[in-house]
Amino acid sequence: MKAWQDYISQHGDRFVEELSELLRIPSISTDTAHKQDVQRCAELVKQYLEQAGAGKVQIFPTAGHPVVYAEKHVSDQLPTVLVYGHYDVQPADPLSLWHHDPFDPIIRDGRIYARGASDDKGQFFMHVKALEIMTRTQTLPVNLKFIIEGEEEIGSKHLTTFVQEHSDMLKCDVVLVSDTALISLQQPSIDVGVRGLAYVQVEVTGPDHDLHSGVYGGAVPNPATILCQMIAQLHDADHRVHIPGFYDDVEEIPAEERALLAKAPFDPEQFKRETGVRDFWGEKGYTVRERIGIRPTLEINGIWSGYTGEGAKTVLPSKAYAKISCRLVPHQDHQQITQLLGDHLKKIAPSCVQVEVKPLHGGDPYVLPISHPAYRAAARAMQATLGKEPVPVRGGGSIPITSVFLKTLGVHTVFLGFGLDDDCLHAPNEKFDLANFFKGIETIPYFHRFFAEENLKS
Amino acid sequence: MKAWQDYISQHGDRFVEELSELLRIPSISTDTAHKQDVQRCAELVKQYLEQAGAGKVQIFPTAGHPVVYAEKHVSDQLPTVLVYGHYDVQPADPLSLWHHDPFDPIIRDGRIYARGASDDKGQFFMHVKALEIMTRTQTLPVNLKFIIEGEEEIGSKHLTTFVQEHSDMLKCDVVLVSDTALISLQQPSIDVGVRGLAYVQVEVTGPDHDLHSGVYGGAVPNPATILCQMIAQLHDADHRVHIPGFYDDVEEIPAEERALLAKAPFDPEQFKRETGVRDFWGEKGYTVRERIGIRPTLEINGIWSGYTGEGAKTVLPSKAYAKISCRLVPHQDHQQITQLLGDHLKKIAPSCVQVEVKPLHGGDPYVLPISHPAYRAAARAMQATLGKEPVPVRGGGSIPITSVFLKTLGVHTVFLGFGLDDDCLHAPNEKFDLANFFKGIETIPYFHRFFAEENLKS
Numbered sequence: 001m002k003a004w005q006d007y008i009s010q011h012g013d014r015f016v017e018e019l020s021e022l023l024r025i026p027s028i029s030t031d032t033a034h035k036q037d038v039q040r041c042a043e044l045v046k047q048y049l050e051q052a053g054a055g056k057v058q059i060f061p062t063a064g065h066p067v068v069y070a071e072k073h074v075s076d077q078l079p080t081v082l083v084y085g086h087y088d089v090q091p092a093d094p095l096s097l098w099h100h101d102p103f104d105p106i107i108r109d110g111r112i113y114a115r116g117a118s119d120d121k122g123q124f125f126m127h128v129k130a131l132e133i134m135t136r137t138q139t140l141p142v143n144l145k146f147i148i149e150g151e152e153e154i155g156s157k158h159l160t161t162f163v164q165e166h167s168d169m170l171k172c173d174v175v176l177v178s179d180t181a182l183i184s185l186q187q188p189s190i191d192v193g194v195r196g197l198a199y200v201q202v203e204v205t206g207p208d209h210d211l212h213s214g215v216y217g218g219a220v221p222n223p224a225t226i227l228c229q230m231i232a233q234l235h236d237a238d239h240r241v242h243i244p245g246f247y248d249d250v251e252e253i254p255a256e257e258r259a260l261l262a263k264a265p266f267d268p269e270q271f272k273r274e275t276g277v278r279d280f281w282g283e284k285g286y287t288v289r290e291r292i293g294i295r296p297t298l299e300i301n302g303i304w305s306g307y308t309g310e311g312a313k314t315v316l317p318s319k320a321y322a323k324i325s326c327r328l329v330p331h332q333d334h335q336q337i338t339q340l341l342g343d344h345l346k347k348i349a350p351s352c353v354q355v356e357v358k359p360l361h362g363g364d365p366y367v368l369p370i371s372h373p374a375y376r377a378a379a380r381a382m383q384a385t386l387g388k389e390p391v392p393v394r395g396g397g398s399i400p401i402t403s404v405f406l407k408t409l410g411v412h413t414v415f416l417g418f419g420l421d422d423d424c425l426h427a428p429n430e431k432f433d434l435a436n437f438f439k440g441i442e443t444i445p446y447f448h449r450f451f452a453e454e455n456l457k458s
Numbered sequence: 459m460k461a462w463q464d465y466i467s468q469h470g471d472r473f474v475e476e477l478s479e480l481l482r483i484p485s486i487s488t489d490t491a492h493k494q495d496v497q498r499c500a501e502l503v504k505q506y507l508e509q510a511g512a513g514k515v516q517i518f519p520t521a522g523h524p525v526v527y528a529e530k531h532v533s534d535q536l537p538t539v540l541v542y543g544h545y546d547v548q549p550a551d552p553l554s555l556w557h558h559d560p561f562d563p564i565i566r567d568g569r570i571y572a573r574g575a576s577d578d579k580g581q582f583f584m585h586v587k588a589l590e591i592m593t594r595t596q597t598l599p600v601n602l603k604f605i606i607e608g609e610e611e612i613g614s615k616h617l618t619t620f621v622q623e624h625s626d627m628l629k630c631d632v633v634l635v636s637d638t639a640l641i642s643l644q645q646p647s648i649d650v651g652v653r654g655l656a657y658v659q660v661e662v663t664g665p666d667h668d669l670h671s672g673v674y675g676g677a678v679p680n681p682a683t684i685l686c687q688m689i690a691q692l693h694d695a696d697h698r699v700h701i702p703g704f705y706d707d708v709e710e711i712p713a714e715e716r717a718l719l720a721k722a723p724f725d726p727e728q729f730k731r732e733t734g735v736r737d738f739w740g741e742k743g744y745t746v747r748e749r750i751g752i753r754p755t756l757e758i759n760g761i762w763s764g765y766t767g768e769g770a771k772t773v774l775p776s777k778a779y780a781k782i783s784c785r786l787v788p789h790q791d792h793q794q795i796t797q798l799l800g801d802h803l804k805k806i807a808p809s810c811v812q813v814e815v816k817p818l819h820g821g822d823p824y825v826l827p828i829s830h831p832a833y834r835a836a837a838r839a840m841q842a843t844l845g846k847e848p849v850p851v852r853g854g855g856s857i858p859i860t861s862v863f864l865k866t867l868g869v870h871t872v873f874l875g876f877g878l879d880d881d882c883l884h885a886p887n888e889k890f891d892l893a894n895f896f897k898g899i900e901t902i903p904y905f906h907r908f909f910a911e912e913n914l915k916s
Contacts, residue, residue, distance in 0.1 A: 030767070030768060030769030030770065030771065031767070031768060031769070032768070090771055090772075090773075091765070091767060091771055093765075093767065094668070097667065097668070153770075153771075154769055154770060155770065181673070194672075195672060197672075197772070199770045199772070201770075206735060206739075207733040207734050207735050208733070208734025208735075209555065209734060209882065209885055209886060209887075210552070210555070210884070210885040210886060211733060211884075211885055212854075212855060212883040212884040212885065213755075213757045213759055213783060213785070213884070214652075214653060214655075214785055214853075214854045214855030214856050215639070215750070215853070215854050215855055215879060215883060216733060216750065216854065217750070217755045217757045217785050217854060218740050218741065218749040218750055218753060218754075218755030218757075218785065218854070219738055219739065219740045219746045219749040219750050220733050220735045220738065220739055220740075221735060221736075221737070221738075221739035222739075222757050222758055224689075224758035224759075224760070224761050224780075225689065225692075225693065225757070225758045227686070228685070228686035228687075228689035228690050228758065228761070229686075229689075229690040229693075231682075231683065231686035231687075231690075232686050232687040232689075232690030232691075233690075234683075235683065235687075275665040275666070275669060275674060275678050276665050276666025276667060276776075277664060277665050277666075277678045277679060277810060278679075278809065278810050278811070278812065279679070279809060279810035280677055280678065280679075280810070281664075281677065281678055281679035281680075281808075281810050282676050282677045282678075283676065288677045291676040291677040292673070292674065292675070292676055292677050295676060296676075297675045297676030299671045299675045299676075299680050299683070299774055300680055300682035300683045300686065300763070300764065300775075301671055301682075301764050301765055301770070301771060301772060301773050301774070301775070302682070302763065302764035302765040302766045302771070302773070302775070303682050303686070303761055303762065303763050303764065303766075303778070304761065304762045304763075304766040305758070305760065305761050305762075306758065306759050306760035306761065306781065307549070307551075307759055307760040307781060308760045308761075308762040308779070308781075309488075309489070309549060309551065310488060310489060310490070311488030311489070311612055311818060311819075312488065312611075312612060312613065312657045312759070312781065312783070312818040312819040313488065313548055313549055313611075313759060313760070313781070313884065314548075314655070314657070314759060314783060314819075314856075314884055315548075315759050315760070315884050315885065316757055316759070317758075317759070317760070318734075320761070321766070322682075323764065323765060323766075323770065323771070325671060325770070325772060327671070327672055327675050327676065350739075351736065351737060352735060352736050352737035352738065352739050353736070354736065360769060360770040361769075361770040395672075395673070396670075396672045396673050396674065396675060396676070397670060397672030397673055398672050398772075421673060424667065425670040425673060426668070426669075426670045426671070426771065426772055426773050427667055427668040427669060427670065427773065428667060428668060429667075
């Protein structure tokens with residue numbers, strides 16, 4: 001619609017400046033040292049929602065980081081869309097690999113670079129700006145609610161309770177989330193599934209203090225060696241996860257659906273360039289996209305033990321640690337997989353070491369049926385602004401709160417993501433293409449219009 | 459001898475104060491940030507040697523850290539003993555596990571606690587004080603030379619060249635080293651062998667930057683997972699090192715010699731208490747002492763990859779690193795083993811990752827025949843001050859320079875160590891028992907006296 005486009009043209013520079021303000025706050029939820037920054041970020045989100053025209057904006061404290069809630073009620077006759085996003089970000093380390101300060105955004109070649117640019121400050125902010133446009137142009141066709149949380153990167157722990165306790169306030173017809181990627185603006189796509197997550201930290205203890213590797217080496221259990229041996233047993237030769245029971249609840253996707261998902265274009269050389277790998281790796285019998293979308297995985301996210309500084313130190317370490325996470329697919333249960341993984345690690349450890357496993361994070365997988373009115377509305381909105389019908393894809397990431405929305409509020413979630421796979425989420429030099437940012441802002445009002453229509457039809 | 463004992467009684471407190479001064483200098487050779495401290499430490503060693511009565515003391519710069527050299531010539535008719543020691547120390551981390559500042563020595567329960575207390579400042583300083591005693595009491599029965607280096611903890615890299623270039627100056631009949639442990643003052647022992655060392659750092663690269671473990675997990679090689687799989691292949695089920703050719707040059711010790719070495723008392727429960735392990739670990743078919751003394755080993759000294767901070771970060775790391783070292787026994791060659799290890803790591807890595815191996819440190823194993831006059835002199839000296847004949851043992855640590863002395867100067871090395879196995883070398887809360895310190899100072903003059911006698915006999 002021309003009014004929307006005109007508004008974006010006139011105010012686009014300000015939108016980017018406002019986003020930059022958000023990105024300047026290091027709202028790292030996992031690091032307690034940044035607690036005040038997280039709070040400060042929540043306050044800025046509240047201020048932006050008020051400026052955009054939300055009628056009622058409130059910061060709800062939780063046992064962890066606060067939730068920002070907003071409402072814009074138009075009419076009881078209209079459907080209600082709940083926009084979900086998160087203003088917290090991942091840690092920025094390793095800092096040395098960033099080309100610039102991750103919390104001092106820069107714009108280069110039409111992209112804004114900063115931690116959180118795409119995940120998720122840049123993306124949820126599209127909804128704030130879309131609200132502003134619809135309010136100023138008096139074109140808001142639905143009732144809108146916003147829930148922007150500060151703990152997505154640490155498992156949305158307190159949001160689950162919050163949703164349960166405020167299920168009346170959050171009542172809605174669908175949840176709308178921009179926290180995923182599309183293939184490209186030329187080849188739009190919609191994630192219809194996100195994987196679940198089971199994330200643990202394992203600690204292996206050999207001797208009760210660090211020893212000299214000469215004086216004791218060869219006669220006492222080295223926890224680093226043993227942790228490596230344990231981790232090596234977690235995949236078989238076909239790169240399948242080798243934990244008894246792990247695949248028991250995995251939905252086998254029928255051949256027709258695999259064929260449909262295979263329609264999303266995939267360029268293996270482009271994928272190699274994007275990741276910088278020499279070759280692929282993964283479960284035998286599945287394509288690269290399938291390994292990411294419809295199959296569960298197990299990854300080492302971190303490992304550390306002994307001396308990691310410059311030069312040589314002949315230490316035989318007392319402890320070795322690893323952070324291990326599984327991505328889950330329907331119908332795996334994250335609590336059950338966490339338990340399986342922890343029990344298995346303890347079972348395969350030799351008796352000469354002590355093993356502790358601490359669950360850190362978890363969430364269930366989620367899939368949106370493509371027959372849902374919200375999917376149809378999203379597909380039509382992308383068609384309207386990008387000129388091409390999007391393809392459905394299964395995303396590899398996790399947004400665990402979606403399964404909570406389904407269970408607690410009884411509503412589905414639609415992902416209207418405008419990130420790109422090369423946005424470097426959770427990695428150095430995270431960026432968000434400004435073209436995507438503006439296309440996202442333009443597409444969102446269409447979604448609301450078509451959702452109101454589809455909802456009337458169904 | 460009473461004169462020696464009296465001198466120690468009168469000056470013992472000062473000896474401990476002087477040692478404390480040495481321990482206050484963080485002469486960490488592996489860390490370039492401490493280069494000035496290493497230099498400062500060399501200067502203090504020089505000053506102490508001059509005060510003790512050495513005639514000629516000199517600091518020799520090298521391409522790395524300096525060597526302190528001293529001489530006390532008595533007579534051309536007497537044999538010459540070259541005392542070797544090192545004033546550099548290991549890094550002190552993890553600092554959080556120290557009960558106090560590692561470079562602010564404290565004395566508690568008759569022990570001095572500090573980094574370097576036993577390895578090797580406290581031990582080489584016994585020789586400085588023994589020189590002082592023999593000079594002051596005019597009882598020095600040999601010519602003495604000292605070579606106290608600053609790079610032992612990083613492989614004595616430049617000392618090899620130094621010894622080669624100054625072989626005339628260093629001419630001697632035997633090398634005497636206190637840088638090992640005895641079983642106890644009640645059960646003296648002498649190390650007749652030290653293991654060699656081959657120490658490398660391995661770097662495995664998967665993607666060329668850190669990736670989001672959801673967006674890419676399951677489809678690209680995770681270098682942490684793969685490094686663990688590689689490390690897991692380095693030992694077989696019997697805990698033997700599983701590298702083709704690794705054992706080819708290992709001397710099989712005859713049954714009689716194994717029986718002799720087995721005479722050294724060993725208390726398994728004491729060993730478990732000392733190390734805090736639940737159970738032993740090691741090569742099948744060998745006792746705990748044999749695993750440490752006569753068998754080669756492979757240990758992980760450090761490993762790191764990905765996110766190692768607080769909480770959960772869903773990163774798929776670009777790189778994974780490990781520090782891996784082998785302890786070697788006669789007749790393994792450290793350069794050959796370094797090559798074998800590096801080649802093997804590259805060979806077992808899957809082609810989807812890149813592997814680099816950097817040698818960090820190395821040295822050959824060394825064994826002193828117990829028929830050597832210096833061994834007999836050391837045994838008699840211990841008998842004189844400790845009242846019991848020492849047993850020969852094979853130590854697990856490495857003092858690579860000994861094989862250089864044998865090759866370059868044509869002389870053997872005798873180890874007159876007064877540390878204890880629970881000194882926490884290379885670990886937090888390193889200590890040296892002052893009773894051992896004083897017994898060492900008392901024993902050293904006996905060694906020189908008996909060596910002069912044994913040398914005349916042989």
